Amino acid sequence: MESPFKADALKGKVALLTGGGSGIGFEISTQFGNHGASIAIMGRRKNVLDDAVSSLRSLGIPAVGFEGDVRKKEDAQRVVEATVKHFGKLDILVNGAAGNFLVSAEDLSPNGFKTVMDIDSVGTFTMCHEALPYLKKGGPGRTSSSGGFILNISATLHYTASWYQIHVSAAKAAVDATTRNLALEWGTDYDIRVNGIAPGPIGDTPGMSKLVPEEINNNVREDMPLYKLGTRWDIAMAAVYLASDAGKYVNGSILPVDGGLWLSKPRHLPKDAVKRFSRSVENRSRAKPDGVPTSKL
Template sequence: MSRATFPALFIPQNDNGVRNEKELEAEGESHRGRDAEKKREGMESPFKADILRGKVGLITGGGSGIGFELSTQFGKHGASVAIMGRRKSVLDAAVSSLRSLGIQAVGFEGDVRKPEDARRVVESTFQHFGRIDILVNAAAGNFLASPEDLSPNGFRTVMDIDAVGTFTMCHAALKYLMKGGLGRGSSEGGGSIINISATLHYTAAWYQIHVSAAKAAVDALARNLALEWGTDYDIRVNGIAPGPIADTPGMSKLAPDEINSKARDYMPLFKLGEKWDIAMAALYLVSDAGKFVNGTMIPVDGGLWLSKPRHLQKDAVRQLSRAVEKRSRDKPVGVPSSKL
């Protein structure tokens, strides 16, 4: 796909149009150089290594992408972690990797859309670790589609995974997260919930009507639960809205190999986010550093949501979507079981 067809998702414009490509290229090269130097130096956590000592986190979608990074960083900061997903091979590999770092980790197969799976995984986590302090709802579905090309089943599937799945997991975990709940001491407060959301619905987004609707629902869930469960059960509920994050399944779908190399040129900070960035925001929210933060959605997108996306021709989107779907179905694992 040519650079000319790229702008729909990532090229911002103002009332005067898109910035000159030569200016973008020059500025982008400068920022990329600084980014590469920073990455070579490594990124160290600003939090103490024991900030989550004694806590137990359950992360849906925790076997890959952002969810796996959250699992890793929670574990590195003292927490025990349980990860939930639908693919046993992915879970096994993730748990093995976490344990190799000295992290107490366990994986459970399950589908967040199914209440019986949610209850089983939550109960298994409690039986394994004796408590649950943190729930992260990171399981999600995404793909590019115009409204007329999107089937009702495709729309429903994303709503079920993102919105219904989030509520289902929260509902199953309530009795463990609430103040005075199972496994919690009499003097302990309630736990913490983080929903991984998006910024797509803050304005509107091309070819993302299904995800925009689902994430709007996820944010509404967070605010309402923060109000009611914060009051009744001392549970804090917040959200994190990532932007384009490098080396994630979502990025491979929304900006795959054909265009990924140019994506950072159109970011306000001239770089893609890192999974580490999302994990640091999550550590803040679930630790005592964020003990008075409740009902808040934190965008971690480099300011991209402030930009105005340009239109991308639908034929280009269809071509891109077919290429992404073909690569996904050619993989030995991770083939979607439901037709979108």
């Protein structure tokens, strides 16, 4: 789809994205690049990085990839510094690296729980911490009088509760808390905006294929307010909005982009039966007026 934003909405910006080589992260990388940003991608798999960088460059987008694990402070520091060395500065950090799989709480080992927490929540904070010197107002390489921007990708799983997702729900709740706290502290002290996006089910992504197999895909759509899955483009456009001047007064917000799914529950009554049952209940109520019940005492 054609972007509603101007092609130069992010002109001159330098963005570093973890998890930016595949799925939602790659679409954000692409759209940031299409809107004028230079792109650095951090990931653990060299082949994924190479393919992503090659694709971005084929579109005329300045791009570079760096191998690294967000769980390791030394990797985070090295990649942030390498990005600044390559492009001269850092304006935007997107934390999209994540781990996920379906598992019941009783079958999930403490180590499995810890692994997802380390990637999603600890990794997010680690990247933010190492990027701070370059994102804050007046930081090295910054020609602007304002600070940079941090975007953390979370989820809506923890808004209520989710079957077989206790590890990710806990990790994403921590990511959202990190987003709000950094927005408060770093927004005040360093003029850095920190926001989040909470995607819903997004079609044609590795996460969707693992968490919602084709066998149950159709049933899931029936429970969604918009009756369709989201696309990677939907998430990327939300990211462009928040990263651009259009979102310059948005700070500490987590934007759900899920078609309203987190608000919904499966229908327990067909729509065409609502009025019929409602009238029936109302008629019974009128036929038996309320009154003070007699007591046997």
